[in-house]
Amino acid sequence: MALEQKLSLRLAQKLVMTPSLQQAIKLLQLTRMELETVLNQELVENPVLEERDETPEEGDQPNEEPPAEAKKDEIDHQESMGDIDLEAYFNDYWESNSYQGQQVLGIPEAPPLENTLTRDPDLYDHLLWQLHMCGAPDDLRQLAELIIGNLNTDGFLVASLEELQEMGRFEDGERYSSEDVERALQLVQSFDPPGVACHDLRESLLAQLDHQGEPHDSLAWRMIEQHWDLFLKRQFPAIARDLGVELHELEPAVERVKNLETRPGRKFGSERAHYVEPDVAVIKIGDEYIIQLNDDGLPRLRVSKAYRRMLQEMKRDGREGEAHQFLRDKMRSAVWLIKSLDQRQRTIYKVASSIVRQQRSFLDHGIEHLRPMVLRDVAEDIAMHESTVSRVVSNKYIHTPRGLFPMKFFFHSGIDRDYGEDISSLTVKRKIQQLIQSEDAKRPLSDSALARLLHKEGIQIARRTVAKYRDELGIPSSTDRRQIF
Numbered sequence: 001m002a003l004e005q006k007l008s009l010r011l012a013q014k015l016v017m018t019p020s021l022q023q024a025i026k027l028l029q030l031t032r033m034e035l036e037t038v039l040n041q042e043l044v045e046n047p048v049l050e051e052r053d054e055t056p057e058e059g060d061q062p063n064e065e066p067p068a069e070a071k072k073d074e075i076d077h078q079e080s081m082g083d084i085d086l087e088a089y090f091n092d093y094w095e096s097n098s099y100q101g102q103q104v105l106g107i108p109e110a111p112p113l114e115n116t117l118t119r120d121p122d123l124y125d126h127l128l129w130q131l132h133m134c135g136a137p138d139d140l141r142q143l144a145e146l147i148i149g150n151l152n153t154d155g156f157l158v159a160s161l162e163e164l165q166e167m168g169r170f171e172d173g174e175r176y177s178s179e180d181v182e183r184a185l186q187l188v189q190s191f192d193p194p195g196v197a198c199h200d201l202r203e204s205l206l207a208q209l210d211h212q213g214e215p216h217d218s219l220a221w222r223m224i225e226q227h228w229d230l231f232l233k234r235q236f237p238a239i240a241r242d243l244g245v246e247l248h249e250l251e252p253a254v255e256r257v258k259n260l261e262t263r264p265g266r267k268f269g270s271e272r273a274h275y276v277e278p279d280v281a282v283i284k285i286g287d288e289y290i291i292q293l294n295d296d297g298l299p300r301l302r303v304s305k306a307y308r309r310m311l312q313e314m315k316r317d318g319r320e321g322e323a324h325q326f327l328r329d330k331m332r333s334a335v336w337l338i339k340s341l342d343q344r345q346r347t348i349y350k351v352a353s354s355i356v357r358q359q360r361s362f363l364d365h366g367i368e369h370l371r372p373m374v375l376r377d378v379a380e381d382i383a384m385h386e387s388t389v390s391r392v393v394s395n396k397y398i399h400t401p402r403g404l405f406p407m408k409f410f411f412h413s414g415i416d417r418d419y420g421e422d423i424s425s426l427t428v429k430r431k432i433q434q435l436i437q438s439e440d441a442k443r444p445l446s447d448s449a450l451a452r453l454l455h456k457e458g459i460q461i462a463r464r465t466v467a468k469y470r471d472e473l474g475i476p477s478s479t480d481r482r483q484i485f
Contacts, residue, residue, distance in 0.1 A: 023336055023337065023340050024340040024343055024344070025391065027340050027341060027344045028343075028344050028347060028388070028391045028392060029391040029392075029394050029395075031279070031395045031396060032277060032279045032294060032298070032396075033277065035298065035344075036297055036298055036299075039298060039299050039301065039341075040299065042301075042337060043299060043301070046330050046333060046334055046337075047304070047307065047330065048303055048304050048307045048327065048330040048331050048333075048334045049301055049302075049303070049304070049334045049337070050301070050302060050303075050304045051299045051300060051301065051302075052300040052301065052302045053300075120268075121268070122153075122268050122269075123151065123153065123155060123196075123265040123268035123269075124148060124149070124151070126192070126268055127148045127151075127188065127191055127196070128145065128148060130191045130192065131144050131145065131148065131187075131188070131191070134187070136187060139180070140180070140183060140184055140187065143164075143176060143180055143181065143184035144184045144187050144188050146164060146167060146184075147164060147181075147184055147185055147188050147197060148188060148197075150164065151196070151197060151265070152265075153265055153269060154263040154264065154265050154266065155193065155195070155196040155197070155198075155204075155263065155264035155265030155266075155268075156197075156198060156199065156200070156201075156204070156264075157185075157197050157198060157199050160199075161178065161181050161182070161185070164176065164181050164185075165177070165178060165181050185197060189207060193261070193264045193265070193267070193268075194207060194208045194211035194212075194261075194264065195207045195208040195211070195260070195261060195264040196264045196265065198264075201262060202224060202225075202228050204261075204262075204264060205224050205257060205260050205262075206221070206224055206225060208260045208261065208264075209221055209224070209256075209260070214256075218253070219243060219245065219249070219250060219252075219253035220253040220254075220256045220257055222243060223239055223243070223250070223253055223254075223257070224257060226242075227239045227242060227243075230242075231257075234479070234480065234482070236250055236254065276397050276404060277294065277397075278294055278397040278398055278399040278404060279293070279294055279348065279396040279397055279398065279407075280292070280293060280294065280348065280349075280352045280396070280397075280398045280399070280407075281293075281294060281398075281399045282352070282356055282363070282398060282399065282400040282401065283401075284363075284401050289356050289360075289363060291349060291352050291353055291356060293345055293348060293349060295345070301334075301337065301338050301341070302338070303331065303334050303335065303338070307327060307330075307331070308331070310327065311324070311327045311328065311331060314327070347384070347388065347392055348392055348396070350382045350384070351378060351382065351389055351392045351393065351407070352398060352407075353382075354377075354378045354381040354382050355373075355378065355398070355407070355410050357381070358371065358373055358377060358378070358381070358410075359371065359373070359410050362402065362410075363400060363401060363402060366402065367402075367426060367427060367430055368427055368430070369427075370410070370412075370424045370426055370427055371414075371422075371424060372412055372413055372414025372415075372422050372423070372424045372425070373410055373411055373412065373424075374411060374413070375389045375390055375393075375411060392407070393406075393407035393408050393411070394408070409426075412424045412425045412426050413425055415428055415459060415460065415461055415465075416459075416460045417458045417459055417460065423459060425469070428454070428459060428461065428469060429469045429472070429473055431454065431457070431459075432450055432454075432466065432469055432470060432473065432475075433473055433475070435450055435453055436450075436470075436475055436481075439481075441481070441482070441483040442482065442483055443482075444478040444481040444482050445478060446478045447463050447464075447466045447467045447470065447477075447478070448463050450466045450470075451463045451465075451466045454466070
């Protein structure tokens, strides 16, 4: 078989992303906090980049030498510092501000703030503290610590008794027995909060009733212990019939159970509030809405004058070696970063301006006037691609006179109306919520009834769409909302 060489021509389309384009796309989808981290890292890694002063003096150009008078003033100021005995000054400062022995007006000063920072105890810490204070034997305390370590954040035990028995041994090598596990579990269940270390909700509710001194022959106790499945389905007439009481006699027992805690470890949750810093602020001045980009805290970057001069000198003297190539690469990277950052800010401003223009009615009158809008509407308005708009609004927040919203909040599909423009799905959800809040608790509105009421307002919506929106709002069905008493 002979091999043959020949030339062939082939056309193909490829998407080639230059490094500068990749960097611009990466910066565009970062949040403000993430962007601050990236810029600070670039300042450390790229010696050509430097941070510009926040408030440059009038007439001071970023890439020019300062005037001779400024140099002279700086030199005079440095020389004047030599006349100050800094060591004696700081000795006096620390002696006069020491909180250990000094008092001002008879009130001792507080220790430094960094010595007071701490975190709230979680459920594990709270139970462990009680265990160490109860004076239990070492073997029992060891097994109780194992049980506490197998509780979830709600306070329920996630391991079975058999699994706890297989998890380890006492210090003398003896295996855990079922009686030892039961004694340790009873010890942990006696701790605060009541109902902790139970396997399920039913057991926890019974433990809370027992802690409150509820008799075991009471209606509340018997309803939970004997008719748990019916109680979950809210079939109170059947429960009353099985217990041999009238329906109205069962009402106090149901109210008693409703006041119990369904998640015993709730108040010891370690979840903390997450604070959001908006990327864009919309301020109303007169009849106009002004858009301001939030660049507070972001380093203002510029190319170092010293390295620019060094690069020019190397080129002039013919020293184009590795050092010259290194500086050229770093210079090019710095320029790309500054241009990409500027392009990012411009793009965010354009998208925010388009949102404000198209949602002017919402900003003036509220959520009832929020118009349906998709990414294509903004993309066509600012002559950009939808993917660019999607990256801009991702994980970014905008502060308006109506409150703080994710930028994605303004993008929702529309629902047809018999008259006027289409209505936003958010507005429909708001109407569903208002209808449910004003309904008769004993005869709640079904999804079909809600759909009929919305049809009367000219909103063409199907029953399954109403059910979907109701689930997204976290509202139970009409069966679960019905109040028997």
